[in-house]
Amino acid sequence: xxxxxxxxxxxxxxxxxxxxxxxxxxxxxxxxxxxxxxxxxxxxxxxxxxxxxxxxxxxxxxxxxxxxxxxxxxxxxxxxxxxxxxxxxxxxxxxxxxxxxxxxxxxxxxxxxxxxxxxxxxxxxxxxxxxxxxxxxxxxxxxxxxxxxxxxxxxx
Numbered sequence: 001x002x003x004x005x006x007x008x009x010x011x012x013x014x015x016x017x018x019x020x021x022x023x024x025x026x027x028x029x030x031x032x033x034x035x036x037x038x039x040x041x042x043x044x045x046x047x048x049x050x051x052x053x054x055x056x057x058x059x060x061x062x063x064x065x066x067x068x069x070x071x072x073x074x075x076x077x078x079x080x081x082x083x084x085x086x087x088x089x090x091x092x093x094x095x096x097x098x099x100x101x102x103x104x105x106x107x108x109x110x111x112x113x114x115x116x117x118x119x120x121x122x123x124x125x126x127x128x129x130x131x132x133x134x135x136x137x138x139x140x141x142x143x144x145x146x147x148x149x150x151x152x153x154x155x156x
Contacts, residue, residue: 003040004090007137015088015098022060023048023139024106025146026073032126033143034108035133036068036119044133046142048101049118061104069122070114073106079146080154087138103142 006012023046026034035044049064051057058075065073080103087099113122125133127147135143145154 006088008086013096016096018098020051021101023103024061026106032124037121044135045139068119071111075104075106077105078153079103
């Protein structure tokens with residue numbers, strides 16, 4: 001299913017749903033950030049996805065990172081809650097979702113990089129080279145907040 005992200009766009013359709021999502025800023029021992037290239041919009045992103053019934057947000061992070069990248073992680077800290085009503089995501093089935101993502105730091109513990117149905121590319125990227133990638137502003141915010149290593153979680 002394809003998607004279109006609208007960020008502070010006055011022509012965006014109104015949201016008709018909200019779904020709890022999680023995302024993870026995963027850094028290896030060299031400080032590189034785990035990125036995927038999404039199949040639904042072609043943009044680079046940190047791994048993440050929707051919470052499923054019967055799981056905790058930490059379990060959802062572990063599952064989503066492993067599904068999208070092949071990397072097993074352990075969740076270490078909360079970065080923040082991102083719920084900007086000026087960021088909506090329109091899907092081709094008519095759903096228009098308001099952003100609601102809980103972002104965590106996670107540490108890799110095992111696995112081998114591999115793409116999935118949701119990711120065409122998976123790579124470790126030096127933070128100084130992130131600007132070479134097409135990353136949506138909402139993901140940039142999560143990355144920046146995660147790299148700041150604040151002691152108090154960010155929220156909107």
